[in-house]
Amino acid sequence: MAPMRRYFVTTFGCQMNAHDSERIKGTLESLGFGEAAAPEDAEVLVFNTCTIREKPDQRFAAHMGNAKVLKQRNPDAIVAVGGCYAEAQRERLFELYPFVDVAFGPGTIPHLANWIGANGEGIARGAFGIAEERSFSAELPLQRERRFQAWVQVSMGCNSKCAYCIVPSVRGREVSRRPGEIVAEVTRLAEEGVRELTLLGQNVNSWGRDLLPGLRTEFGELLRACDAVEGIERIRFTSPHPKDFREPVIAAMAECRAVCEHVHLPLQSGSSRILKAMRRTYDADRYLRLVDRLRDAIPDLALGTDIIVGFPGETDADFEETLRVVEAVGYDSAFTFIYSPRRGTEAAELEAQVPDEVKHERLEQLVDVVQRIAADRNAERIGGVEEVLVEGTSRTDEALLRGRTRRNTTVVFAGEARPGALVDVHVEGATSTTLRGTQAALVAA
Ligand code: 5AD
Numbered sequence: 001m002a003p004m005r006r007y008f009v010t011t012f013g014c015q016m017n018a019h020d021s022e023r024i025k026g027t028l029e030s031l032g033f034g035e036a037a038a039p040e041d042a043e044v045l046v047f048n049t050c051t052i053r054e055k056p057d058q059r060f061a062a063h064m065g066n067a068k069v070l071k072q073r074n075p076d077a078i079v080a081v082g083g084c085y086a087e088a089q090r091e092r093l094f095e096l097y098p099f100v101d102v103a104f105g106p107g108t109i110p111h112l113a114n115w116i117g118a119n120g121e122g123i124a125r126g127a128f129g130i131a132e133e134r135s136f137s138a139e140l141p142l143q144r145e146r147r148f149q150a151w152v153q154v155s156m157g158c159n160s161k162c163a164y165c166i167v168p169s170v171r172g173r174e175v176s177r178r179p180g181e182i183v184a185e186v187t188r189l190a191e192e193g194v195r196e197l198t199l200l201g202q203n204v205n206s207w208g209r210d211l212l213p214g215l216r217t218e219f220g221e222l223l224r225a226c227d228a229v230e231g232i233e234r235i236r237f238t239s240p241h242p243k244d245f246r247e248p249v250i251a252a253m254a255e256c257r258a259v260c261e262h263v264h265l266p267l268q269s270g271s272s273r274i275l276k277a278m279r280r281t282y283d284a285d286r287y288l289r290l291v292d293r294l295r296d297a298i299p300d301l302a303l304g305t306d307i308i309v310g311f312p313g314e315t316d317a318d319f320e321e322t323l324r325v326v327e328a329v330g331y332d333s334a335f336t337f338i339y340s341p342r343r344g345t346e347a348a349e350l351e352a353q354v355p356d357e358v359k360h361e362r363l364e365q366l367v368d369v370v371q372r373i374a375a376d377r378n379a380e381r382i383g384g385v386e387e388v389l390v391e392g393t394s395r396t397d398e399a400l401l402r403g404r405t406r407r408n409t410t411v412v413f414a415g416e417a418r419p420g421a422l423v424d425v426h427v428e429g430a431t432s433t434t435l436r437g438t439q440a441a442l443v444a445a
């Protein structure tokens with residue numbers, strides 16, 4: 001028997017991309033390929049790319065350097081590039097990297113399978129899946145990393161026009177997946193042993209509005225339908241746009257047992273002037289009122305966010321406003337970014353670009369504030385008990401277990417439990433990102 005041909009998938013970017021990669025792997029497996037331990041051992045190299053900022057572009061370029069060497073060593077190897085960078089660069093990709101065999105945009109994974117064909121036959125060089133051919137990949141085979149956790153795509157694309165963001169132009173207009181299909185997938189996953197779901201969409205809170213009149217619905221209803229599926233213990237979702245976070249979703253979060261007490265609520269800026277220039281369509285006061293409504297409805301809610309510093313025209317006073325909102329909300333976690341101009345976006349054309357030095361200073365200052373607040377909020381958990389979904393062993397100490405609370409905080413603890421188990425942990429220590437503790441049964445014993 002001929003040895004099995006092997007693939008290696010390298011993934012950049014967000015959870016949507018990570019989920020797409022599960023489908024890419026599943027699809028390749030169904031074509032008879034096996035996963036290689038390293039790119040050097042693979043005949044099919046797939047890169048699922050991101051282009052949200054310059055950094056992922058640069059990381060991808062470094063990977064292409066390695067791919068070129070591998071291809072020289074083995075000219076029969078296939079180099080496939082998918083995802084957002086591929087879509088943004090289109091044909092230029094083949095000029096930049098002539099050794100690339102196939103490229104495909106986000107949401108066009110079935111094309112990858114067609115191009116590669118059964119057992120690597122019939123590769124069409126230069127073929128490219130275009131946005132009009134996008135489809136939900138839910139029907140594709142899937143290779144999940146963890147048996148008990150799953151991502152479920154609820155929509156693709158985005159109708160917002162955030163001035164800094166490349167996503168709408170690479171992922172196209174928003175299309176909601178039909179509720180029946182989503183619930184059927186969730187039911188199937190629960191039967192397979194999944195306990196935690198993360199519903200994925202570029203703007204989950206506008207889900208359902210584009211469906212045919214007979215099907216038209218909203219995200220709160222979807223949360224309730226998923227909550228009703230037996231076996232699902234935890235439901236998360238990402239990302240909601242503050243402009244579309246309406247009462248029915250807040251009520252569903254408050255009332256559904258499985259929906260976790262955690263919201264990732266991208267702020268982007270605390271300055272209403274900058275928010276306007278970003279075309280976020282809310283101002284700082286409206287955002288803060290939403291936070292109040294969420295906290296009133298969901299006691300003990302954890303809040304995360306995304307913040308960009310150095311958007312064109314951002315003054316010291318604007319940045320101070322961001323710090324003020326960060327203090328006022330008291331986030332449990334925050335992803336902080338330096339504004340990165342993306343070709344083809346509105347903001348990239350603006351005159352008043354902020355100097356790099358200023359951007360870096362602001363980022364540093366923001367990170368200090370974010371970390372101080374997160375450390376304080378985590379310290380408040382010391383002495384309490386948290387329900388933890390065990391994910392594996394600690395990355396730094398194999399004797400300890402690692403998992404996450406419903407509020408999405410990572411916990412490293414002494415205990416005895418298998419991945420996928422829900423255990424109670426006594427919290428004994430905290431940093432800005434992690435809680436430390438001991439499993440409750442062990443404390444009692
Ligand atoms: N520069 C910096 N950060 C960006 N984001 C999106 N576009 C850019 C950009 N051009 C950030 C936003 C978004 C997160 C996924 O990435 O904060 O919420």
Ligand code: SF4
Pocket residue numbers: 012013014015016017049050051052083084166167171
């Ligand atoms: Fe995800 Fe945006 Fe990166 Fe595409 S560009 S992978 S949507 S973060």
